Amino acid sequence: MKNKLILYFSLLISISGFSQENPQRFSLKEAIDYALENNQNIKSADLDILAAKEQVWETTALGLPQINGSVDYQIFLRSPFDISSLAPDDPFRFLFPKHNLTPSVSLSQLLFDGGYLVGLQSNKVFLEISKNAKDKTVNQIETSVVSAYNNVLLTKESINITKNNIAVLEENLNETKKIFENGLAEEEDVEQLQITLSSLEINLKNLETLYNISEGYLKVLLNINLKDSIELTDGLEDLILQNISLELISEQHPVSNNIDYKIASNEVEAKSLEYKLEKSEQLPKLNAFINSSYLGYSDEFSNYFTNEQDWLFTVTGGVSFKFPIFSSFGGKAKRQKAKIEWDKAVNNLNLKESQLELEFQNAKNEYNLAIETYANKQRNLELAEKIEKKNTIKYKEGIAGSFDLRQAQLQLYTSQQEYLQAIINVINKKAELKNLLNIQN
Numbered sequence: 001m002k003n004k005l006i007l008y009f010s011l012l013i014s015i016s017g018f019s020q021e022n023p024q025r026f027s028l029k030e031a032i033d034y035a036l037e038n039n040q041n042i043k044s045a046d047l048d049i050l051a052a053k054e055q056v057w058e059t060t061a062l063g064l065p066q067i068n069g070s071v072d073y074q075i076f077l078r079s080p081f082d083i084s085s086l087a088p089d090d091p092f093r094f095l096f097p098k099h100n101l102t103p104s105v106s107l108s109q110l111l112f113d114g115g116y117l118v119g120l121q122s123n124k125v126f127l128e129i130s131k132n133a134k135d136k137t138v139n140q141i142e143t144s145v146v147s148a149y150n151n152v153l154l155t156k157e158s159i160n161i162t163k164n165n166i167a168v169l170e171e172n173l174n175e176t177k178k179i180f181e182n183g184l185a186e187e188e189d190v191e192q193l194q195i196t197l198s199s200l201e202i203n204l205k206n207l208e209t210l211y212n213i214s215e216g217y218l219k220v221l222l223n224i225n226l227k228d229s230i231e232l233t234d235g236l237e238d239l240i241l242q243n244i245s246l247e248l249i250s251e252q253h254p255v256s257n258n259i260d261y262k263i264a265s266n267e268v269e270a271k272s273l274e275y276k277l278e279k280s281e282q283l284p285k286l287n288a289f290i291n292s293s294y295l296g297y298s299d300e301f302s303n304y305f306t307n308e309q310d311w312l313f314t315v316t317g318g319v320s321f322k323f324p325i326f327s328s329f330g331g332k333a334k335r336q337k338a339k340i341e342w343d344k345a346v347n348n349l350n351l352k353e354s355q356l357e358l359e360f361q362n363a364k365n366e367y368n369l370a371i372e373t374y375a376n377k378q379r380n381l382e383l384a385e386k387i388e389k390k391n392t393i394k395y396k397e398g399i400a401g402s403f404d405l406r407q408a409q410l411q412l413y414t415s416q417q418e419y420l421q422a423i424i425n426v427i428n429k430k431a432e433l434k435n436l437l438n439i440q441n
Helices: 002-021 028-038 040-061 091-095 114-181 187-222 236-242 259-280 301-305 330-396 402-437
Strands: 024-026 066-075 099-112 230-232 285-298 312-322
Touching: 024 028, 028 040, 028 114, 028 187, 040 114, 099 301, 114 187, 114 230, 114 236, 114 259, 114 330, 114 402, 187 230, 187 402, 236 402, 259 330, 285 301, 330 402
Parallel strands: 024 230
Antiparallel strands: 066 099, 099 285, 285 312
């Protein structure tokens, strides 16, 4: 029995260890999809849409039949007569009963209200505003995930390159030390390599710290526990091929697709409805109602629970008609203010359209420049690698000095980072352009 328990717990521990070491794997597209489903900001945006739908029904329900019930109870703590001394049929017993209980039910129906009609029109706009706000959040989260994913890849690739550079440099340093010990090299050659190696080692530590920060930020966007492991399956070389799209630059895209334009357009419509609402206050309001109630009076409260208690049943109905006459020009001021706000919203929409046309062009130019820069940095890296190899050979053959080798190495390291950054810029600029054009994956 004891051996079985030991085997059982060992199996549990091994399964637990396996689950902890088995990370969640994400391509860039999978990471975006996961974030769009699990990110807290997007969940909040979904809740805002649900709240907007409830608000729409709340407004609609104002024009539907309303049924309300009430129970009014009144007790005379002191009356002008001694009720108990009066005859049972004395009318003062009815006018001044000890207890008075009135249960009632009322039914009301709005027949006409200009403000309600405007409210129904605003329901669609209100819901559209919430949906556009979610779309804006989705675009922002998608762009942030692309940037965070790329930063993790960039840092990881920089770590690998730096480790490889350190390994090569350590090999060169060991060879140079042996040559120096044999008197065939100067001490400065060793010192130059040691300076370069020290810089690379510090840079490696910084990159490792930055990697943890970048990965943590990506986990936050994906709404994944910071203690859980993730693995990114895409590489920078794969992503750069997927993200070079010259068609995106040449195609024409209407400004009206932009989320900020849609939000500004919603603002114009909302201000227009506010103006209509103020104008509707000049119209009359018409309501119909029916009330039914029971009236029971008694000298003792307990009588209300007996069959002998008498109740007076009444039903009343009517119509309420209200119309404005004079408000000391306060209504006119409200209408003028609403009209001014509407005009401002129209001006803002026109301004936003002009700004977006310029932003479209700038974003396309930046994306095109990022692609050209990537091609340039790719050629520069190839040249830097050739120069570093030539100088390494010359250094080993005694033709070139340690200073020349160090310059070639630093140039290579710079070219490596510029090349990686150029890849990141292409991917990020495309994501920003798609965000601006409101193009979904």
